[in-house]
Amino acid sequence: MTEMTTTLIGSGAAKATEQEAVRVSQEAAGDAEYTFSVEGLDLFYDQTQALKNINMNIEKNHITALIGPSGCGKSTFLKTLNRMNDWVEGCRVTGKIQFEGKDIFKEVDPLALRYRVGMVFQQPTPFPKSIFENVAYGPRIQGISNKKELAEIVEQSLRQAVIWDELKDRLNESALGLSGGQQQRLCIARTLAARPSVILMDEPTSALDPISTQKIEDLALELKKDYTIVIVTHSMQQARRISDKTAFFLLGELIEFNDTVDMFTQPSNAQTEAYITGRFG
Numbered sequence: 001m002t003e004m005t006t007t008l009i010g011s012g013a014a015k016a017t018e019q020e021a022v023r024v025s026q027e028a029a030g031d032a033e034y035t036f037s038v039e040g041l042d043l044f045y046d047q048t049q050a051l052k053n054i055n056m057n058i059e060k061n062h063i064t065a066l067i068g069p070s071g072c073g074k075s076t077f078l079k080t081l082n083r084m085n086d087w088v089e090g091c092r093v094t095g096k097i098q099f100e101g102k103d104i105f106k107e108v109d110p111l112a113l114r115y116r117v118g119m120v121f122q123q124p125t126p127f128p129k130s131i132f133e134n135v136a137y138g139p140r141i142q143g144i145s146n147k148k149e150l151a152e153i154v155e156q157s158l159r160q161a162v163i164w165d166e167l168k169d170r171l172n173e174s175a176l177g178l179s180g181g182q183q184q185r186l187c188i189a190r191t192l193a194a195r196p197s198v199i200l201m202d203e204p205t206s207a208l209d210p211i212s213t214q215k216i217e218d219l220a221l222e223l224k225k226d227y228t229i230v231i232v233t234h235s236m237q238q239a240r241r242i243s244d245k246t247a248f249f250l251l252g253e254l255i256e257f258n259d260t261v262d263m264f265t266q267p268s269n270a271q272t273e274a275y276i277t278g279r280f281g
């Protein structure tokens with residue numbers, strides 16, 4: 001079992017070391033059966049236990065949806081997968097999480113982990129920079145300075161996020177001038193530019209209109225061919241439409257984890273059934 005008292009780790013790491021860590025972790029991706037294997041995970045915010053004995057395998061090139069009522073631990077679980085909770089004072093984790101076969105608390109550099117396991121938030125979070133610089137940011141930090149190479153990465157990432165045609169003539173404009181839906185797809189492009197293998201999405205469409213929501217859902221379905229996606233959603237319909245597996249959390253416990261089709265047609269737990277049929281939440 002791993003005990004981790006969280007601190008801000010690695011923020012001053014030298015660029016060369018960081019690049020090396022990313023390279024090693026990309027090479028080490030290997031043939032692990034699951035993208036993540038979570039065993040006996042407990043998480044505490046000071047004295048409050050937010051996650052209780054979570055055991056879950058997250059499959060490669062699948063979309064896994066995390067559902068459950070407010071405060072049940074979905075975002076906490078998501079952020080534990082790339083050690084973003086390291087930044088929360090008083091947060092303490094026990095248990096084991098393997099990413100591509102390696103223990104994230106013992107064998108993986110946290111900075112490299114966050115490049116390989118990217119995150120998209122509820123509110124789009126573009127930097128107050130140009131569209132181009134938003135996407136080029138990650139590669140630049142990783143040490144890529146060649147203009148042609150950066151331009152190629154930016155174009156490829158915007159194409160993957162299905163927003164190249166909309167933005168290709170506006171690359172030098174501020175990202176803050178884009179609509180909310182465009183900003184969210186730009187943030188996905190920015191995540192992709194750092195060459196992750198996993199994209200964590202924390203309610204990525206809850207601030208968006210239905211048309212932008214559909215674009216993000218279509219994008220997620222397209223991206224799962226190349227990436228593993230874990231998404232927190234309050235929308236049962238969204239979980240049904242796009243996810244392969246669904247995990248139902250309640251009061252910090254993983255109540256049920258199953259194929260989405262089975263979960264929504266024949267839930268094996270009475271609390272799952274009550275939640276997905278709208279009897280509480």
Ligand SMILES: Nc1ncnc2c1ncn2[C@@H]1O[C@H](COP(=O)(O)OP(=O)(O)OP(=O)(O)O)[C@@H](O)[C@H]1O
Pocket residue numbers: 045050068069070071072073074075076077088
């Ligand atoms: N930084 C923090 N410090 C202390 N407690 C926290 C922190 N973040 C979350 N919590 C607590 O942990 C529990 C789980 O919160 P979490 O945000 O993971 O739930 P959630 O299921 O994602 O909720 P929501 O659907 O409302 O976003 C809650 O009781 C919350 O108050």
